[in-house]
Amino acid sequence: MSGVTSPGSDPARPAAARIYDYLLGGKDNYAVDRAAADRVLAVAPDQRRLARANRAFAIRAVRVLAAAGLRQFIDLGTGFPTSPSVHEAARQSDPSASAVYVDYDPVVHVHNAALLARDDQVVSVQADIRQPGVILGHPDVARLIDFSQPVGVLCVAVLHLVPDAEDPGGIVAQFRDRMCAGSCLVLSQFASDSDPEAMAELRAVAAGTAVETYFRPRSQIRRFFDGFELLEPGLTDVQEWRQDSVTAPTRLKIAGAVGRKP
Ligand SMILES: C[S@@+](CC[C@H](N)C(=O)[O-])C[C@H]1O[C@@H](n2cnc3c(N)ncnc32)[C@H](O)[C@@H]1O
Numbered sequence: 001m002s003g004v005t006s007p008g009s010d011p012a013r014p015a016a017a018r019i020y021d022y023l024l025g026g027k028d029n030y031a032v033d034r035a036a037a038d039r040v041l042a043v044a045p046d047q048r049r050l051a052r053a054n055r056a057f058a059i060r061a062v063r064v065l066a067a068a069g070l071r072q073f074i075d076l077g078t079g080f081p082t083s084p085s086v087h088e089a090a091r092q093s094d095p096s097a098s099a100v101y102v103d104y105d106p107v108v109h110v111h112n113a114a115l116l117a118r119d120d121q122v123v124s125v126q127a128d129i130r131q132p133g134v135i136l137g138h139p140d141v142a143r144l145i146d147f148s149q150p151v152g153v154l155c156v157a158v159l160h161l162v163p164d165a166e167d168p169g170g171i172v173a174q175f176r177d178r179m180c181a182g183s184c185l186v187l188s189q190f191a192s193d194s195d196p197e198a199m200a201e202l203r204a205v206a207a208g209t210a211v212e213t214y215f216r217p218r219s220q221i222r223r224f225f226d227g228f229e230l231l232e233p234g235l236t237d238v239q240e241w242r243q244d245s246v247t248a249p250t251r252l253k254i255a256g257a258v259g260r261k262p
Pocket of ligand 1: 017020054055058076078079080103104105108127128129130155156157158161
């Protein structure tokens with residue numbers, strides 16, 4: 001496995017969770033994260049809007065799944081706490097809904113443990129999604145998730161941090177194979193039909209760091225859903241998924257969809 005196993009503890013290097021927090025207007029970020037994000041914002045000033053749209057997509061998807069009866073969620077690559085969080089959104093349908101928050105960043109893990117995991121149906125786990133077996137075998141996952149019942153697995157804005165050499169499709173497939181019929185996958189990631197100049201700048205900023213970003217063609221993103229049937233409207237820009245109001249396109253694009261295991 002390449003890359004650092006636990007980025008986030010080094011304030012001298014940018015971290016995905018902190019950059020995303022900065023874009024969303026949070027305070028859990030350092031100068032190095034703001035400098036990296038500002039360089040991309042200079043060529044893609046709509047990136048804050050894209051980050052908010054991505055977050056809103058995840059929450060809309062959870063609400064749809066919770067309304068359809070799903071009451072347990074695993075959020076892979078959670079990021080710092082934002083409101084509403086996954087379990088807050090799910091509990092609008094079922095107050096007993098449970099959630100496992102997974103992130104490899106130790107600082108994110110501690111924040112999520114303190115701010116999200118406030119009852120025994122919500123837990124924060126520090127783990128690397130590139131090791132699905134560790135997550136699926138984790139005692140907290142075993143305690144909260146009943147894989148004989150439908151589960152919602154979120155893989156939102158995290159797979160583009162995993163290179164093809166580390167088999168992102170295989171990661172998703174290991175979760176899929178544990179999920180029973182009726183379970184759902186919520187996934188989004190940067191798409192390679194983004195504006196070339198903005199993509200080049202983001203790649204340049206991220207090169208050689210733990211936020212190295214892999215833009216993928218929509219056909220490849222679609223294949224992450226192998227073994228799932230896509231809910232309407234299929235794979236779209238995140239701001240378009242089940243959104244009535246029309247929003248202007250962004251220079252960088254994140255494609256997302258929700259798939260149901262038949
Ligand atoms: C851009 S944030 C996305 C947060 C949230 N999923 C959302 O979309 O609103 C990506 C998060 O994934 C985490 N992450 C990146 N690679 C990871 C890995 N291999 N295993 C676990 N977490 C990872 C980062 O620490 C960060 O918190």
